[in-house]
Amino acid sequence: MAYTDIDKSDDYFNTKLYTGNNSTGHAITGVGFQPDWTWIKERSSTSSHFVNDSVRGAGENLYTNLTSAEGTLTALFTSFDSDGFTIGNTNQGNESGQTYVAWNWLADNTSGSSNTDGDITSTVSANTTSGFSIVSYTGTGSAATVGHGLGSDCKLIIIKNRSTATNWIMYHQVTAENRYMELNTTNAEAINFDYWQSTKPTSSVFTIGTASTVNGSGNSMIAYCFAEKKGFSKFGSYTGNGNSDGTFIYTGFKPAFFILKASSGGTASSRSWRMLDNKRDTFNVTDTTLYPNENIAEDTGGATSGMDFVSNGIKIRGTSAAINESGTTYIYMAFAESPFVTSGGIPITAR
Numbered sequence: 001m002a003y004t005d006i007d008k009s010d011d012y013f014n015t016k017l018y019t020g021n022n023s024t025g026h027a028i029t030g031v032g033f034q035p036d037w038t039w040i041k042e043r044s045s046t047s048s049h050f051v052n053d054s055v056r057g058a059g060e061n062l063y064t065n066l067t068s069a070e071g072t073l074t075a076l077f078t079s080f081d082s083d084g085f086t087i088g089n090t091n092q093g094n095e096s097g098q099t100y101v102a103w104n105w106l107a108d109n110t111s112g113s114s115n116t117d118g119d120i121t122s123t124v125s126a127n128t129t130s131g132f133s134i135v136s137y138t139g140t141g142s143a144a145t146v147g148h149g150l151g152s153d154c155k156l157i158i159i160k161n162r163s164t165a166t167n168w169i170m171y172h173q174v175t176a177e178n179r180y181m182e183l184n185t186t187n188a189e190a191i192n193f194d195y196w197q198s199t200k201p202t203s204s205v206f207t208i209g210t211a212s213t214v215n216g217s218g219n220s221m222i223a224y225c226f227a228e229k230k231g232f233s234k235f236g237s238y239t240g241n242g243n244s245d246g247t248f249i250y251t252g253f254k255p256a257f258f259i260l261k262a263s264s265g266g267t268a269s270s271r272s273w274r275m276l277d278n279k280r281d282t283f284n285v286t287d288t289t290l291y292p293n294e295n296i297a298e299d300t301g302g303a304t305s306g307m308d309f310v311s312n313g314i315k316i317r318g319t320s321a322a323i324n325e326s327g328t329t330y331i332y333m334a335f336a337e338s339p340f341v342t343s344g345g346i347p348i349t350a351r
Contacts, residue, residue, distance in 0.1 A: 006229065020098045042093070046295050068165055069164050123135070135149070172235060236331070246307070253337070266321065
C-alpha cells in the first residue's frame, strides 16, 4: 500500500469560520499557517465570493461569481498574516454579526518568483508537497506554454483574466483537452480549441491558446494550478445513479472540502456548482452548501442533497439532480481533512 507524504492536511489547507464585527482591522486567526490563497464567502447573507492571493497582493480582489476585472479594495482584505489574515470594515467581508467562511491554501509564502519553463515567463508561488501553485503571467494573444512550478502533472487549472471582464475558465483532467468549464456559470462542459490547444498540461507547463479569457494580449492573467497528491487532494468524476444509496467516491482520505458540478448529460448539467466542507457541517449528513457561481447565502439541501464524508471518500446520499441524477457525469475537486492511511501506515477512522 502506498502511504501519503502529508500526515497533517491542515498544514496546507484549512477552512476557517468567523463572525464579522465591522472593525477596520479584524484579524482572523487559527488558520494554522500564513495563507497564500484565501477564498471568502458570507454565509448568512447575500454577497459575492471574493478571492485574494499573495502573488497579486492583499486587497487585489476577484469575485468567482462575477466576470469583473480585478479591483483594488484594501478595506476588504488587508493582509496575509502568520496564522491567518486581516480584513477591513466592508459589509462583504466583515459585516457585524454576519457569519463567514474562508478557505485557505498554502503556497510558498512569497509574492512569487520568475519561472521560465514556458514560452511566457510567469511569476509562480508553488508548494510542490501539496501540489498547489499560483501563477501570474501576461497574455500574448498567441498560443504558448506557461510554467506552473508544480514539478508534477497539473490536473486542474482555474484561470481569470484580471484586466477585463471575462468568465473564469477551468481545465479539469477528466474532460478532454479541447473542453473547458466556467466557474462563474451553470453551463455544462463545452468545446473550445482556443483555450488549451488540445494539449494536456505537463509536470512543468500548461498550454494556452489565443482566447482572451486565458491569453488576452497584454492582459494580466492569474491561474490557480493543482497536482494530485495521495492522501491530500483528488480531482475526478463520478456518475450519478438517482438513488439514495448513491455513488461512492474513493478519494483515499477523509474530505475537508468538496466542490462538484454536473459536467455532462441530463438536466443537471445546467445546475450550479456546489461547495461543502467539514467546518460548516461537523457530522454527517453533509449538506450545507454554497455556490461559487452565486452570491446567495448558504442553504441546507436536506436529505435530497446530502452526502457523507467518510474516512476514505464520499458517499452520495441525496437524490437531487444537482448531485445524483442517473447517468449524469459530475466532476469534483476534493481536499483532505486527514489521509485514509498515514505515512506510517496507521488507518484513520470515519467521523
